[in-house]
Amino acid sequence: MIFMALEKIRLDPMPVIAARRVDTLLRLAREEVRSDEKLARKYVKLACVLAARHRLPMKSGRKHLFCKSCYRPWIAGYNVKVRLDSKTKRAIYTCACGKKRAFSYSKRK
Numbered sequence: 001m002i003f004m005a006l007e008k009i010r011l012d013p014m015p016v017i018a019a020r021r022v023d024t025l026l027r028l029a030r031e032e033v034r035s036d037e038k039l040a041r042k043y044v045k046l047a048c049v050l051a052a053r054h055r056l057p058m059k060s061g062r063k064h065l066f067c068k069s070c071y072r073p074w075i076a077g078y079n080v081k082v083r084l085d086s087k088t089k090r091a092i093y094t095c096a097c098g099k100k101r102a103f104s105y106s107k108r109k
């Protein structure tokens with residue numbers, strides 16, 4: 001019974017399909033942000049809903065790509081300001097909506 005359950009998990013294609021679709025939506029949002037920001041934000045929101053539905057983590061590859069509060073896809077120099085804080089070893093992203101997010105750029109020992 002346990003082996004059957006494991007096989008079912010491995011054969012389930014939905015997480016793979018959902019992850020691919022999330023990445024596609026984020027890429028489309030980045031392409032669209034300069035011409036139609038409303039549509040780009042809609043794409044990011046859809047990607048977030050899809051990731052939540054399929055329990056996909058927005059890990060290091062995806063978390064730098066958009067604002068969590070206003071769903072704007074980030075393009076450095078266009079709608080997000082990136083500053084490095086050498087004291088705390090963090091990159092601080094300031095979104096156009098005013099929200100700030102910090103990401104560490106060095107591994108702690």
Ligand SMILES: [Zn+2]
Pocket residue numbers: 067068069070071072095096097098099
């Ligand atoms: Zn924002």
